Amino acid sequence: MALKRMDNVGIVVEDLGKAIDFFGELGLELEGRATVEGEWAGRVTGLGDQHVEIAMMRTPDGHSRLELSRFLRPSVVADHRKAPVNALGYLRVMFTVDDIDGTLERLRNHGAQLVGEVVDYQGVYRLCYIRGPEGLLIGLAQELG
Known part of the structure; x- marks a missing residue:
């Protein structure tokens, strides 16, 4: 079976509104906002009981998406935002x-x-x-x- 596409890249943020404004200024379009919670969501992520606000941003060509997430529950456990570009596992x-x-x-x-x-x-x-x-x-x- 062949890979079909990459759906999105996810970034966890503290201030969803500021992130939406920033990426909107860059040229991404807000496709939608939602709240994700419930037992099914926790089974997917392995986090158990979770409550997350998400915003899906779409590139102008419609081929790529950026999923911005703000975790209400559980609390964020690590912060890699200030890591240099050569840090293991760090994404840009x-x-x-x-x-x-x-x-x-x-x-x-x-x-x-x-x-x-x-x-x-x-x-x-x-x-x-x-x-x-x-x-x-x-x-x-x-x-x-």
Whole structure:
């Protein structure tokens, strides 16, 4: 049996509203919000009794989704948001944008901070990492030429 697709990437946040605003400014569209709780959900995650607020954000091309989750129950048990890019198991999300400078300017208004600098990769891409809401690591890429 062949893999069909990747449905989404999940990120746990403390402030769901700020995360929605940030990723909305980046260009993702809020597809929907919901609360997930109950015995069935805990069986899937292995967390038992859980209560989670989620927001599903969709990329403009409709092919990718970002699931933002805020756990009400159980409490968050670990925090990897400030880990460097070379930390084992750490995830970052990379987005392609049409104007990296303009995107950075808009996202700075939502608290984004440049990690290093914007670099040119062999005349093919301009790339950078930023820290978004709650210190989340996000990559931005602009295709050149």
